[in-house]
Amino acid sequence: MRKLPFTASRLEAIASAHPTPFHIYDEAAVRANAAAFRDAFSWNPGFREYFAVKATPNPYIVKILSGCGFGCDCSSLAELEIAARCGVVGESIMFTSNDTPAREFVRARELGAVVNLDDITHIDFLEKTCGIPELVCCRYNPGPLKSGNAIIGKPEEAKYGFTREQIFRGYAMLKEKGAKRFGIHTMVASNELDPRYFAETCEILFSLAREIEKRCGIVFSFCNIGGGVGIPYRPGQQPVDLRVLSQGVEAAYARHFSDHPPVSLYMECGRAITGPYGYLVSRVLHIKDTYRKYAGLDACMADLMRPALYGAYHEIVVPAKASQPASEVYDVTGSLCENNDKFAIARPLPRLAPGDLVVICDAGAHGHAMGFNYNGKLRSAELLLRPDGSVIQIRRAETLEDYFSTLDFSGLKPPRLIPRPRPPPRAASSIDGRAALGQFQPPRSPRPVLCRRVFAVATRPSSPSRPASPSCPRALVLHAALLRGSSPSPPAPARRFQH
Numbered sequence: 001m002r003k004l005p006f007t008a009s010r011l012e013a014i015a016s017a018h019p020t021p022f023h024i025y026d027e028a029a030v031r032a033n034a035a036a037f038r039d040a041f042s043w044n045p046g047f048r049e050y051f052a053v054k055a056t057p058n059p060y061i062v063k064i065l066s067g068c069g070f071g072c073d074c075s076s077l078a079e080l081e082i083a084a085r086c087g088v089v090g091e092s093i094m095f096t097s098n099d100t101p102a103r104e105f106v107r108a109r110e111l112g113a114v115v116n117l118d119d120i121t122h123i124d125f126l127e128k129t130c131g132i133p134e135l136v137c138c139r140y141n142p143g144p145l146k147s148g149n150a151i152i153g154k155p156e157e158a159k160y161g162f163t164r165e166q167i168f169r170g171y172a173m174l175k176e177k178g179a180k181r182f183g184i185h186t187m188v189a190s191n192e193l194d195p196r197y198f199a200e201t202c203e204i205l206f207s208l209a210r211e212i213e214k215r216c217g218i219v220f221s222f223c224n225i226g227g228g229v230g231i232p233y234r235p236g237q238q239p240v241d242l243r244v245l246s247q248g249v250e251a252a253y254a255r256h257f258s259d260h261p262p263v264s265l266y267m268e269c270g271r272a273i274t275g276p277y278g279y280l281v282s283r284v285l286h287i288k289d290t291y292r293k294y295a296g297l298d299a300c301m302a303d304l305m306r307p308a309l310y311g312a313y314h315e316i317v318v319p320a321k322a323s324q325p326a327s328e329v330y331d332v333t334g335s336l337c338e339n340n341d342k343f344a345i346a347r348p349l350p351r352l353a354p355g356d357l358v359v360i361c362d363a364g365a366h367g368h369a370m371g372f373n374y375n376g377k378l379r380s381a382e383l384l385l386r387p388d389g390s391v392i393q394i395r396r397a398e399t400l401e402d403y404f405s406t407l408d409f410s411g412l413k414p415p416r417l418i419p420r421p422r423p424p425p426r427a428a429s430s431i432d433g434r435a436a437l438g439q440f441q442p443p444r445s446p447r448p449v450l451c452r453r454v455f456a457v458a459t460r461p462s463s464p465s466r467p468a469s470p471s472c473p474r475a476l477v478l479h480a481a482l483l484r485g486s487s488p489s490p491p492a493p494a495r496r497f498q499h
């Protein structure tokens, strides 16, 4: 079973201070892993890992990693801003975007980021938008020359990068337009566990780089082999041996660049940097026993989408029941009105009960980051387990106010208010009595009644002899004013509604 960085009782204590669901990242493990990553490539003096911010776009994580010497790989305006606000600027940012809006290129250039172009047409677009930088990079898609993998798909079906033929033209154009320093990039795998895959990719990329240099008369200062290093999500899978991966890359480097000025090797991994060191912690809300057994959690696919999106496996641990046998088989579900909202299907687990804390492992990359608001679900908090064992919140949970803050109710017309007919004199005091006399009206939904009450109260002329009623708080007055489409003061002329 997976070793967690907290005991069951420590986790209960954390969950009593921070309501579930939440993501929690193990800072000490992230730091140790970052150091191992750097060390594995120390044969290349210019080696740099640009952390793929999209994996875990949290300033604390970015700051920790930049402290470890990592740059930031950004793919959007928001990611550029996160990097900049964490003090990561200039060539410490690799801007690897696609279908890029002009203002994102502008911001990347303002920050001095390395612009990694995704398409040959982006050269003119970049030039017109904000000029060609001195240092520039192009993303190569080898198409049928390289097989992809299940997540990223076949390269020739992937939307990213220049074709082989385009990339020669691309560098020639960039040189002609004034670029002086060049890099080349490719990324053709995602969550790849076989270290040989990366050595093969380097073989293709390095040999292409040399060909481009000869044909275009340029010299590459870096090769970026992207991210895509996998992690062992399933029990029994082995982590990628970074030393083996690095040795394969080094051998390809030696074959192609032994007679070349030093070329810096760049990577932009996300998953392999933070993935195994983040956990989604959730409580069981309900146990349901129908055609299958369901353990319904207070987290849902808005907190971790990978199982629903890719059928991905994430190990689930129940720390307080770690010593109990996995005697039950559950679909572990969330509360979205979407049948894919399952963290696990037919997973053997200890017998669960409402209130149990469950830990979904390997949620540290492409986890919280992929969250969304379908069904009005709110995204969870993120916590950081510090090396000294303390826990701090590094992103608060979304609130209903956050969700509603992007909605506009103010433009809605007031509801049509249809005066109810005056009820006949009461023949009996109880509802039963009225029903018996055929006068019972089923209760109407409470909202219109509330609105009518609000209107009536809010539009009642005030007078010094009748101070504001405690049953008419300011919020209701404001609400009524909102529905009226006017400001709450001065008081609107009185309108009468029956209620």
Ligand SMILES: Cc1ncc(COP(=O)(O)O)c(C=O)c1O
Pocket (backbone or CB within 6 Å): 052, 055, 073, 096, 187, 190, 191, 226, 227, 228, 229, 268, 269, 270, 271, 272, 365
């Ligand atoms: C261009 C680019 N770089 C880096 C990454 C990070 O990938 P991973 O987290 O699998 O290492 C991605 C992932 O989508 C990507 O698209």
